[in-house]
Amino acid sequence: MAKRKITVTVDEELVELVQDAGTASLSSVVNSALGREVDRRARAAALQRMLAEWDDAYGPVSEDDAAAAVDAFDDLDAVSESSGAA
Amino acid sequence: MNGVSGAPLVLDAAGLDALAAPRPPDRMRALLAEAARRERDVLVPTVVCAEIARGRPRTRALEAAVSRHDRHRGERPAVRLIDTDFALARQVGAILHGAGSGTERVVDAHVVAVCVPFGGGLVVTSDPDDISRLAAAVPAARIRTTSL
Numbered sequence: 720m721a722k723r724k725i726t727v728t729v730d731e732e733l734v735e736l737v738q739d740a741g742t743a744s745l746s747s748v749v750n751s752a753l754g755r756e757v758d759r760r761a762r763a764a765a766l767q768r769m770l771a772e773w774d775d776a777y778g779p780v781s782e783d784d785a786a787a788a789v790d791a792f793d794d795l796d797a798v799s800e801s802s803g804a805a
Numbered sequence: 806m807n808g809v810s811g812a813p814l815v816l817d818a819a820g821l822d823a824l825a826a827p828r829p830p831d832r833m834r835a836l837l838a839e840a841a842r843r844e845r846d847v848l849v850p851t852v853v854c855a856e857i858a859r860g861r862p863r864t865r866a867l868e869a870a871v872s873r874h875d876r877h878r879g880e881r882p883a884v885r886l887i888d889t890d891f892a893l894a895r896q897v898g899a900i901l902h903g904a905g906s907g908t909e910r911v912v913d914a915h916v917v918a919v920c921v922p923f924g925g926g927l928v929v930t931s932d933p934d935d936i937s938r939l940a941a942a943v944p945a946a947r948i949r950t951t952s953l
Contacts, residue, residue, distance in 0.1 A: 758881060759846070766841045766883035773834055780831040780838070788835035791951040792843060795812055795927045 812925040812947065813846040816884070817916045817936070818856040820929030821849055823953050824884065825857065825870035832953045836929060837883075848926075850893075850915035851886045887919045896921055903942030914939050921946045929953065 727749065737748050814836060816824060823833040840847055849871065858864040871884050887893070896918040901910060913932060917939045920926030925947030930936050933950035940948040 761881035762846070762883055762885060763841065763844065765881055766837060766847065769883050770834065770838050770841060773829060777828060777834075780835045784831040784835040785838070787832065787951075788839040791836065791927055791949065792839050792845075795925060795947065795949045 811845060812920070812923045812927065813848045814840040815916055815919055815926045815928045816847070816849045816853065817913065817928060817930040817932070818853055819931035819953060821853055821857050821867070821870070823929070825863070825866040827866070830953055833929070836927075836951065840927075845927075846923075847884050848919050849884055849886055850912070850919050851888045852912055852915050854886070856912060887915075889915065893918055900939050900942045904939045906939060910935065910939060917943065917946075917948060920948050925949070927951060 729749075734745065737745060742748055820833065823830050824837075826833075837847065854867060854871070857867045871886060872882050889897070893915070897911060897914045900906075900914045900917055901908070904910075904914075906914065913930075913935050916928055916930065917936060920928070920940075921943055924945070926949075928936050928948060928950045929952070930950050931952060933952055936948070936950050940946065
């Protein structure tokens with residue numbers, strides 16, 4: 720794939736960490752990170768489209784189901800916070 | 806930080822079957838909507854597809870569910886399939902060994918294993934007890950289950 724030279728501004732600490740890790744090319748790291756972000760955004764957009772199609776076809780989900788989903792993720796995240804991770 | 810470092814929503818066979826249903830259950834839609842709101846990935850170990858790809862109608866529904874996108878517009882599927890490479894296979898083996906489980910749990914162990922790099926995950930499953938037993942083998946990962 721053709722490459723394009725650009726100027727970006729990134730956190731100094733991140734640059735130092737990447738260099739300390741012995742990474743040969745900072746450009747390859749930035750390129751890889753951009754690729755992952757593009758992929759993540761494209762998948763998120765696809766998920767939103769899919770949900771919108773279902774909403775149009777079947778109407779909104781019940782408040783109980785929506786609340787249960789929130790609770791399930793809250794429970795997951797609460798476990799994280801109590802373990803000191805995240 | 807919002808949540809478990811972006812811990813994903815992970816689907817086992819029951820979750821994937823629900824996703825591929827002609828009319829996905831509201832509970833599944835709600836979980837996907839909450840995952841979207843929290844900017845979480847929706848992951849399926851590719852091997853889980855083997856449990857759903859049974860017969861032409863079901864297989865076609867599965868194909869549509871995991872690949873609905875327009876490649877020409879640079880789109881991606883909403884669901885990310887995680888293929889089994891050596892590192893994942895090694896993690897699966899470690900989970901089965903740690904849980905004292907046999908190969909009959911290899912697919913469930915994949916579901917648990919794909920959570921590990923994220924530090925955890927919310928697993929949509931019809932076998933919460935099995936998933937929890939396997940998850941106990943990786944205590945550093947924060948894995949929770951939910952059923953439809």
